[in-house]
Amino acid sequence: MPGNKQSDETTGACQSVTQATDPLLGAPLLSPQVPLVEAIGITKLFGELKANDSVDLTVQQGEIHALLGENGAGKSTLVKILFGSLQPTSGSLRWLGQPLNVASPSEARKTGIGMVFQHFSLFDALTVADNIALGFDSDVSLSEVAQTARQVSVDYGLPLDPSAVVGDLSVGERQRIEIVRCLMQNPQLVILDEPTSVLTPQEADRLFEVLFRLRDEGRSVLYISHRLEEVRRLCTAATIMRHGKVVDVCDPRDSSPVELAARMVGGDIADVTRAERDQSGPIILEAQNLSAEAATPFSVRLSKINLHVHAGEVVAIAGISGNGQGELFAALSGEAGVTGAITCDTLRIADKDVAPLDISQRRKLGAAFVPEERLGHATVPQMELSENVLLSRHASDKDTLTSAAPIRRKFTSELSAIAKRVCDAMDVRKGTADPVAASLSGGNLQKYVVGRELDRAPKLLIVNQPTWGVDAGAAAQIRQDLINLAEAGAAVLVISQDLDEIFQIATKIAVMSDGQLSQAEPAKAMTRERIGLLMSGSDDADGTNGARAA
């Protein structure tokens, strides 16, 4: 058979064309003519859903290859198949031209495929060396592992102390552990899943240098991201996926980010526009010296947060997730409760002291809230959209919804009417008239959750991660709606990790780092570099500390 013959040839080629040797780990580097890894006609079914539909992917040797696509496009499925944690329904893999069968991640590692996941699998209570050693055979001694780890980390410019306890390290440092652990296996292909989503711009730059170094050594990198600027900087080839299919293979440097985005989404994305005027009204949200003790060992302590949001403003809080954003949202919304764990000098919404008020009472003052988690926080997953209207509006819309008696029958028709109005206004696509929340796609549910609050015409809207995991089309729409709400005279506070989003919509930007909030500065005066510095907690002390914002 022809397939057989070809693989024989390539095996021969591999043996004869060994040209260079990796200086550190002694691995042979191979001829660049043969693709390192190929996926041919990969199809993966989950029930009726085609997560991957005859997907082809070719990664050359010594190439940084981008895998682009929106959430749910099938990138993760494809990568999991490459890494052996999923088996394809049909299709095949080739490694240096030979058929490849990866039944498990450990086989993938033996083949030479390493992966750095978006979510780390590290034990906080153990040291760096312990964590790395867990991935190796038990006959390797801990000191050997520590020694090799130190050497790899020095060689690649990834400073790491093997004896440090993981719990004390920053997110960037934890990612370094994962990368070092991956590199110690001497992989030919390194897969990185959204690696910069947890990094400051400066940390990301350092990561890119490591990736270029790997490429120069002849290794290949498969780089999964939706950050197009990054991909254009790093990658020389890109495979773009949409709805489980490959829609394009191109050199990302030849296209503008807008063109790439259009191919990812399969259509033009509406531009987000903002009127260039700086009119701000009275202060709607005001917090002074807001502090909160950490409620659990895993939450962040808030210390002395000062914040003002005027009517007509969109104030954005940037920061890497896990720096207290969720805690701040809970304190401002009143979800955290009104117990002694939260202290403040002032916490006012629309000129009322809200410190002793719960979330329902704050809503009655005209405040509206959209939490980060769509399912299980903003909605009850197995309840219909109409019932979920009641979830956030039973108190604020008491007059129309619950009327005099707390009898639900009286307002079921009203609830359905509101749900329909929200879905029409936000263009929420759904299968049935009133589906359960969990059956909607992420983007559609997010549009519903934001729309449910916009429908109230709130005076103050606080949103945590408004477009997290949402497709580009829905994201653009939500961003525009937030701007429109502010221009209509409401105060909008947006907590977001997405700097592109923040620069699109914010009039003022503050940065959250380790439970502290920097002073909000006009968005026009802010740069990514400055935000990056503030994210890493190093305020360059420009003398504005302590001065009142706006």
Added chain:
Amino acid sequence: MKVQLIKRSQPSNWLALTSPLLALALTMVAGAIMFALLGKNPATGLYTYFIQPLLDPWSRDQILVKATPLILIAIGLAICFRSGNWNIGAEGQYLIGGMVGATIPVLFNTWDSPMVLPLMLVMGIAGGALYGAIPGFLKAKFNTNEILTSLMLVYVAQQFVDWLVRGPWRDPDGFGFPGTKSFNESAVLPALFSTWDAHYGAVLAVIAAIIAWFVLSKTLKGFEVSVLGQSERAGRFAGFRPAAMTIFAFCVSGGLAGLAGIAEVSGSVEKLDDKLSLGYGFSAIIVAFLGRLNPLGIIAAGIVLALTYIGGEAAQISMGLSDRAARVFQGLLLFFVLACDTLIHYRIQVTAGSASAARAARAEGAG
């Protein structure tokens, strides 16, 4: 061949209605197998268990007597379970309710007034509710595991009531048997009909079921129960307080168990003795789930479970089966109810050929 559970995008309404019936049918099949293994005729066994009691007037009366506490307790448990609180200690709340309600006829044996019975019922409810509030409060305040605390309080209640009826409350003229004096007329919950054993507790159970159904499905409080039961975080977002709900659910559930206890004491036994703890509080867990945590469904489920008690007694007498067989039936029923509920959210998919076989086939094709 590979069998997989695939999640449905929407829960199946059809199966939500039919899954208890399916569970019942599967229990019958498993029961028939059990009879065969015991060397009994399966047809006779099932007939004795499930059909015969329905044909005999005396058995029908007894079914009603047993169904009353089961239904009352299960309604409370349904509210509790729906709110995400796992009260396993209804048996204890039932005992304490019966005991607290019995204090009036025991301590004021000669008091004869139309006030006596209502007061006993109210005290029974209050006793059960307060006893239920203990694990509720511990969970709300200290985040203890309510399954353990509520269960362990059952043993406390059992020992305490046992001590009372053997010690301070024992009838001096009772020939040394544990138990209080028989209640006088005004402290006895009347029978439905003069010749029946079934008492007005059955009416209370139906009224309680209707009220609970209305509250759960038609009021904001019912909405709060479902929201907090399905997602505590979403509940906080809605402005509901999980800790308050925990205490509320335990009080309601304990109160209904207490009502069941005092109704049993006052309507069936007519005194407090050492045989009050018959396991209704545990069997009611099966009733609650068999009734799909719906108070109206629980009425039907309570009758089905009462049937297994009476049928079990009949099988014991006429077929010589151990009374443990009835327990096995109840266990099977709970098992199949929970198993069949899976089908509401998942469907079964059978695919020919496993993944490894498919890979082998591919490898062959390539080679």
